[in-house]
Amino acid sequence: MIIQPVTSIADGIGRALAALCAIGAAYAFIAAFALDVAPEAGWLALWQKWGFAMFAALFALLALRPRASAGLWELAFFHKAIIGLAGLTSPFIPGAVQAGMIDFVLALILALAYVLTKGWTAWRRA
Template identity: 35%
Template sequence: MTAHVDIRTGTATADTKPTRWQDRTGRVLMAITAAATLLPFAEGLSRLGSLPDDMVLTEFWRTCAYIVFAGMWALLAVAPRKQRGMWELLLFHKIVVTVQAAFVLDIPHATRTLIADGLVSLTTTAAYLLCRGWQSWRRGALGPDDNR
């Protein structure tokens, strides 16, 4: 941990970068989560042929969303403090889906959704804390050209 002085306020602040093991662990969690998300993508593709016509487009949209989520987690694994807002979007989505599933446990696949989205909520939260994901909001965190 190094200290620096905030130019605007003149106060000393602690720059708390994650340790090497914290950063690696968080990145690995995001890489595993990204890879694991490819499984429901493949499962969704395999179901498309057996769906009634009125469900194909909705199921295809849902299935393709897994690739978007896998990509978001992969981007966080590569650059966890350069993705402003992505952590928070992922956490919001996964947490609210988990909560919703908990309220509708009597419908098909709710328990499965509760477990799956609950687990990725936990892995994403853990990685966010380990990698210090909130630091992407610091001025200059995205690079010198980002503060125009």
């Protein structure tokens, strides 16, 4: 994989934000192994755990190659924004508001990183 050079301070900050998202998702993946999950929630917990791993990898790709990942910024932002809004508007589901807040903040961080790295220019290469 070719890592793109940092081209400006804004680019470096945007990449650092994407890397922070990757670290957070990797931490959530690792922490998920320590959770005590009821048998009836086992499949959902497994799906969630590997979702954390997938997003850790996705955010790492965005940090390393922000202008060579057409569509990945937008997909990650859309997912985090929708899940964040769903969680924030589901107060009767245990843990939904807290998880929704985290995903909504991630969406905001991703939007800022997208602007700082000029992630939309990936479409010029596609």
